Amino acid sequence: MKKIVYSLAVALMVATSAFAQQTPREEIDLKSWQHLSVEQSGVYGVNTQKALDFLKQKNKKAQTLVVGVLDSGVEVTHEDLKDNVWVNPNEKKDGKDNDKNGYIDDIHGWNFIGGKDGKNVDADTLELTRLFKKAKEKFETSKDAATNKTKFPAEYEKYTELKKEYEAKFAEAKQMSSQMKMISDNLSKPLDVLIAELGDQKLTEEFMLTYEPKSQEAKQGMMLFAMVPKEAWAGKTMKVFGKEILDEINEGYKHYSEQEKYNLNLDFDPRSIVGDDYSNIKEKSYGNADVDGPDSNHGTHVSGIIAAKRGNGLGIDGIAGDGNVRIMSVRTVPNGDERDKDVANAIRYAVDNGAKILNMSFGKAYSPDKETVWEAFKYAADKGALLIKAAGNDDLNIDTDIHYPTVYNDKGVAVSNNVITVGSSTSDSAVLKSSFSNYGKKSVDVFAPGSEIYSAIPTRDGVYKSNSGTSMASPVVAGVAALVWSHYPTLTAVQVKQIIMESVNKNDQLTDISVTGGVVDAYKAVQLADKMASKK
Known part of the structure; x- marks a missing residue:
C-alpha cells in the first residue's frame, strides 16, 4: 500500500498530547527541519549545512552520481528538479532503441507499469x-x-x-x-x-x-x-x-x-490496461518511457528530498542538490501494491544504466515472488549499487511482521550486504520515533527525518507540500549517501553503508528498535568518509 494516510487526518481520530522539545516548535522552520544539527538546535536533523561546509573546507570536488528513484514516477520538468534529472547520454527520443538496452526512448528512465501503447497503470490491487x-x-x-x-x-x-x-x-x-x-x-x-x-x-x-x-x-x-x-x-x-x-x-x-x-476489488485487473503478462516473471522488455505517469506525487516528493536544486531560491534544498547528483526515474509503484516482477526489473534497469544508489520507498505484507526480488538485490550488490528502502508505516516490529521487500530470506539470513532499511523520526527530540514508523532491532538499520517533510510535488498538484512516512525518511538517507559517495567516489557501496550506520547520532529511544540506535548525520558521515577514503 503506497498512499497510506499517516497524516493529520488520522490524528483527528485520537486526542494526542503535545511533547516538549529543546527548541520550541514555533522556532523551527518546518520546511527545512531535516537539515538541522542536533548539537545546535536539539532537533535530530541530519546536519546538512555543516557537512557541506566540511566538504568545501576540504576542497572536495564531487563527481556525478546517479540515484534511481523506484517509485510512482517523477515530474522531471519540475522547477526544482529539472536541472538534477538524469539524461541517458546514449538515447534519443526518436522511437528507436539507440543504446540497445532493450528500452526505447528511455531518456530519463523507464516505466515498468505502463504499456507500449502509452497507457499506464495508476491503481492496482493489494x-x-x-x-x-x-x-x-x-x-x-x-x-x-x-x-x-x-x-x-x-x-x-x-x-x-x-x-x-x-x-x-x-x-x-x-x-x-x-x-x-x-x-x-x-x-x-x-x-x-x-x-x-x-x-x-x-x-x-x-x-x-x-x-x-x-x-x-x-x-x-x-x-x-x-x-x-x-x-x-x-x-x-x-x-x-x-x-x-x-x-x-x-x-x-x-x-x-x-x-x-x-x-481490494476482486474483479479489478489492470492487465487489461497495459497488456502485461504478470505471470511471466522472466519478461523484461515491457513498459514505456513515460517516467512521470498519471500520478507522480509520491516519487516527485521523494526526489525533491534527495536532490532538489540547492540555492536557487525555489521551494526547498535537497540534501544532495548541489548539482552533482542526478535523479533517474524508474516507475515501479502504482496506487496499490507493487508487483515483484516490476521491482526486480526496476532494480536491474537502474543499476545497468548507471545508478549507484536506489531509493525504494514502498513495501507490502506479502511477496509471492520474493526470490526474484532477492536475486535482483544480489545483482545490484554485484554491480556495486547501494539500496535504501523504507521500513514501512504500520507501527509494527518487522523482525516478526515481515515488510517486503526484505533483505532477509526465510531463514533470517541477509541475501546481500548492500541494503539499508530506514525508520522515520520526528522533529521532537522527546519522542523521536514517528508514531507510524515500523521498527526492528534486526530489520531497521537507522532512523531519519520522516515526519512533516516539505518537498516538491508535481506542478499540477501545487508544486510543494509536506508529507509524512518512512517514504520520506528513506530518501533523506539516500540523499546523505549520495552526498558522501559523490564526494568520495573511491568508496564501495558496502563502505558507504558502513559510514551511514557508524555515524548516526545515537539516542536511547532508538536503541531497542533499530540496529544502530540512531538518526543519520551527514556531517559525521562525510568526516568518516574522509578518513576512510584517505586510507585507500
Missing part, C-alpha cells in the same frame, strides 16, 4: 487481494473446491487466514471512507470561517489560550485543536494549517475510497 482471489477460486468457486479443502489442508488453512484479513481490511476501508467523508462535511465550513477570521495569524500556544472565536462556526472549528497534537499546528498560520487539514482529510477519503474501488 497483494493480499491477489492471493485471496487465487485461493478463493481454488477452495470456494472451482468445481474441485470441496475436494481441494481436504486434499490441501495447509493451503486451505492459509486461505481462511487470508479471507479473515481481507474481509477485515475491506470493512475498515468502507468504514473509514464513510468517516472521512463525514469529517470533511462537518469541518469544511468551520475551518473556512476560522481561516477567514485568523488568516495569516501564526498559531502559538499562548495565542490559542487567549483567542476567543467570533462566531459559533469558528467555535466549532476550534474543537479541532483539542483532537490533534500541538505539533500539527504550532508555528503555522491558520491559513496553512486549515488547508493542510482539509487536504489530508480529503486525501484520506480518496485513499479509502480507492481501496474499495481498486485495491
Whole structure:
C-alpha cells in the first residue's frame, strides 16, 4: 500500500498530547527541519549545512552520481528538479532503441507499469487481494473446491487466514471512507470561517489560550485543536494549517475510497490496461518511457528530498542538490501494491544504466515472488549499487511482521550486504520515533527525518507540500549517501553503508528498535568518509 494516510487526518481520530522539545516548535522552520544539527538546535536533523561546509573546507570536488528513484514516477520538468534529472547520454527520443538496452526512448528512465501503447497503470490491487482471489477460486468457486479443502489442508488453512484479513481490511476501508467523508462535511465550513477570521495569524500556544472565536462556526472549528497534537499546528498560520487539514482529510477519503474501488476489488485487473503478462516473471522488455505517469506525487516528493536544486531560491534544498547528483526515474509503484516482477526489473534497469544508489520507498505484507526480488538485490550488490528502502508505516516490529521487500530470506539470513532499511523520526527530540514508523532491532538499520517533510510535488498538484512516512525518511538517507559517495567516489557501496550506520547520532529511544540506535548525520558521515577514503 503506497498512499497510506499517516497524516493529520488520522490524528483527528485520537486526542494526542503535545511533547516538549529543546527548541520550541514555533522556532523551527518546518520546511527545512531535516537539515538541522542536533548539537545546535536539539532537533535530530541530519546536519546538512555543516557537512557541506566540511566538504568545501576540504576542497572536495564531487563527481556525478546517479540515484534511481523506484517509485510512482517523477515530474522531471519540475522547477526544482529539472536541472538534477538524469539524461541517458546514449538515447534519443526518436522511437528507436539507440543504446540497445532493450528500452526505447528511455531518456530519463523507464516505466515498468505502463504499456507500449502509452497507457499506464495508476491503481492496482493489494497483494493480499491477489492471493485471496487465487485461493478463493481454488477452495470456494472451482468445481474441485470441496475436494481441494481436504486434499490441501495447509493451503486451505492459509486461505481462511487470508479471507479473515481481507474481509477485515475491506470493512475498515468502507468504514473509514464513510468517516472521512463525514469529517470533511462537518469541518469544511468551520475551518473556512476560522481561516477567514485568523488568516495569516501564526498559531502559538499562548495565542490559542487567549483567542476567543467570533462566531459559533469558528467555535466549532476550534474543537479541532483539542483532537490533534500541538505539533500539527504550532508555528503555522491558520491559513496553512486549515488547508493542510482539509487536504489530508480529503486525501484520506480518496485513499479509502480507492481501496474499495481498486485495491481490494476482486474483479479489478489492470492487465487489461497495459497488456502485461504478470505471470511471466522472466519478461523484461515491457513498459514505456513515460517516467512521470498519471500520478507522480509520491516519487516527485521523494526526489525533491534527495536532490532538489540547492540555492536557487525555489521551494526547498535537497540534501544532495548541489548539482552533482542526478535523479533517474524508474516507475515501479502504482496506487496499490507493487508487483515483484516490476521491482526486480526496476532494480536491474537502474543499476545497468548507471545508478549507484536506489531509493525504494514502498513495501507490502506479502511477496509471492520474493526470490526474484532477492536475486535482483544480489545483482545490484554485484554491480556495486547501494539500496535504501523504507521500513514501512504500520507501527509494527518487522523482525516478526515481515515488510517486503526484505533483505532477509526465510531463514533470517541477509541475501546481500548492500541494503539499508530506514525508520522515520520526528522533529521532537522527546519522542523521536514517528508514531507510524515500523521498527526492528534486526530489520531497521537507522532512523531519519520522516515526519512533516516539505518537498516538491508535481506542478499540477501545487508544486510543494509536506508529507509524512518512512517514504520520506528513506530518501533523506539516500540523499546523505549520495552526498558522501559523490564526494568520495573511491568508496564501495558496502563502505558507504558502513559510514551511514557508524555515524548516526545515537539516542536511547532508538536503541531497542533499530540496529544502530540512531538518526543519520551527514556531517559525521562525510568526516568518516574522509578518513576512510584517505586510507585507500
